[in-house]
Amino acid sequence: KNEVEQSPQNLTAQEGEFITINCSYSVGISALHWLQQHPGGGIVSLFMLSSGKKKHGRLIATINIQEKHSSLHITASHPRDSAVYICAVRSIQGAQKLVFGQGTRLTINP
Amino acid sequence: DGGITQSPKYLFRKEGQNVTLSCEQNLNHDAMYWYRQDPGQGLRLIYYSQIVNDFQKGDIAEGYSVSREKKESFPLTVTSAQKNPTAFYLCASSIASVASPLHFGNGTRLTVT
Numbered sequence: 001k002n003e004v005e006q007s008p009q010n011l012t013a014q015e016g017e018f019i020t021i022n023c024s025y026s027v028g029i030s031a032l033h034w035l036q037q038h039p040g041g042g043i044v045s046l047f048m049l050s051s052g053k054k055k056h057g058r059l060i061a062t063i064n065i066q067e068k069h070s071s072l073h074i075t076a077s078h079p080r081d082s083a084v085y086i087c088a089v090r091s092i093q094g095a096q097k098l099v100f101g102q103g104t105r106l107t108i109n110p
Numbered sequence: 111d112g113g114i115t116q117s118p119k120y121l122f123r124k125e126g127q128n129v130t131l132s133c134e135q136n137l138n139h140d141a142m143y144w145y146r147q148d149p150g151q152g153l154r155l156i157y158y159s160q161i162v163n164d165f166q167k168g169d170i171a172e173g174y175s176v177s178r179e180k181k182e183s184f185p186l187t188v189t190s191a192q193k194n195p196t197a198f199y200l201c202a203s204s205i206a207s208v209a210s211p212l213h214f215g216n217g218t219r220l221t222v223t
Contacts, residue, residue: 004152033211041198042216086152097168098212100152 003027006087006101014109019074021104023087026068033098034061034072035086043086046072077108112137116201116215123195123222131186131218133201139213140206142184146170147198147217156199159184160206188220195222 007022023032034046047054047061049070054061058077063070074081087101114135123129135142141160145153155168159178173192178184184203188195201215 002152035212035214040216041200041219043200043202043214045211045213048211088153097155097158098153100154102150102152 002102003091003099004087004089004101006085006104008104009102010105010107012107012109013077015078017077017108019077019081019106019108021072021085021087021106023070023072023101024068025070025087025089025099027089027099028092029065029068029089030092031090032063032070033088033090034070035088037084037086037103039083046085074106079108079110082106082108114201114203114213114215116199116218118218119216121218121220123220125222126190127222128187128189129195129220129222131188131199131201131220133184133186133215134182135184135201135203135213135215136182137203137213138181139203140181141204142178143202143204143212144168144174144176144184144186145200145202147200153200156186188222195220 004025031050033048035043037043049063058075060073084103084105086103088098117132143158144156147153154170156174157176159165175187198219200217202212204210204212
């Protein structure tokens with residue numbers, strides 16, 4: 001079983017819909033990252049959080065440390081949001097290593 | 111603009127040849143990382159370096175080598191000993207603190223035939 005599991009693996013939605021991507025992990029962590037990978041391959045860091053909730057524009061990330069679960073929400077989704085979203089956790093054991101989820105491929109149709 | 115530059119974007123090699131992937135950053139970050147990405151799998155750590163002239167093996171270091179002679183540069187050599195080298199390779203950097211976000215390059219897609 002992977003230490004970081006994302007769901008769903010693939011998600012297709014219409015423009016304007018509210019999107020939720022989930023991340024569950026099984027290890028103790030010091031931080032959780034949400035990353036965005038566009039078709040060209042480059043990765044952008046969206047959020048790093050260790051508790052509570054963060055918001056940037058139409059993106060919201062939440063984390064529940066007790067339940068070992070995080071969600072990434074996108075409000076008023078747009079075709080330019082189409083990308084692979086990756087959850088990664090920094091384990092408290094391997095402090096310099098991130099453990100990555102397999103990613104969620106999001107497609108927003110106009 | 112500060113960032114990480116990986117070159118080339120696409121690289122083709124014959125089996126049995128060593129190949130070096132370039133990674134340069136001008137963010138003044140102490141820590142640098144190399145990851146490998148395969149279809150359907152999460153990123154896996156190959157090597158990382160927290161300071162010049164020092165580096166550590168990651169989870170899949172066999173068949174790879176690195177050097178860190180300058181703070182800005184962390185080249186990765188894929189040797190002929192790597193059994194399945196065709197993959198997408200990503201370089202990243204961060205400030206030394208473990209609580210800092212990662213900055214990624216745009217990646218190099220290596221194809222070995």
